[in-house]
Amino acid sequence: MVKFLGSLALAAGLAVSASAGAATYDLGTLSTGVTQFGPNAVNGTFSDTIDFTIAGASNLAAGVGALNFSLGSTPYFGINNLNLTLYNSHNVDLGSGASVSLNDLSGGSYYAVITGKTYGVAGGEYGGAISISAVPEASTLAMMLAGLGLLGYVASRRKM
Numbered sequence: 001m002v003k004f005l006g007s008l009a010l011a012a013g014l015a016v017s018a019s020a021g022a023a024t025y026d027l028g029t030l031s032t033g034v035t036q037f038g039p040n041a042v043n044g045t046f047s048d049t050i051d052f053t054i055a056g057a058s059n060l061a062a063g064v065g066a067l068n069f070s071l072g073s074t075p076y077f078g079i080n081n082l083n084l085t086l087y088n089s090h091n092v093d094l095g096s097g098a099s100v101s102l103n104d105l106s107g108g109s110y111y112a113v114i115t116g117k118t119y120g121v122a123g124g125e126y127g128g129a130i131s132i133s134a135v136p137e138a139s140t141l142a143m144m145l146a147g148l149g150l151l152g153y154v155a156s157r158r159k160m
Helices: 002-017 138-158
Strands: 024-030 033-042 045-054 058-067 069-071 074-077 079-088 093-097 099-105 108-118 124-134
Touching (some): 045 124, 093 099, 108 124
Parallel strands (some): 024 045
Antiparallel strands (some): 058 099
């Protein structure tokens, strides 16, 4: 009877550790620069959500990577099919892959869904980063082009 209860407890533990996982992380409002997330420990098939807000028009680059580690021929940490999919607040898929780059995003709420399946005996770990840069305003670009045109005009007059 004791062996049976021990086997039952072991089976229940293995079933829980191999089950699907989902966690949600809130990064708050992101400003210009790089914001890192992780390392996040996962086990089995997982689908984690990273929530964040962008204050104004921005360019965005996001990426995710896994820690794959083996001891001898035994994989200790490992994740297959690690993927990041970026969505806006209307649940529109904006892009997916190990990395995503988007230009001229409007301010608002966004989220990334990170999925994969672990194969390591201790599960897996992943981490990533989201980089935000400001979008130049049209007036700034116009001023820069006017300045370059003026410099070209002055240079051509000097050669005469």
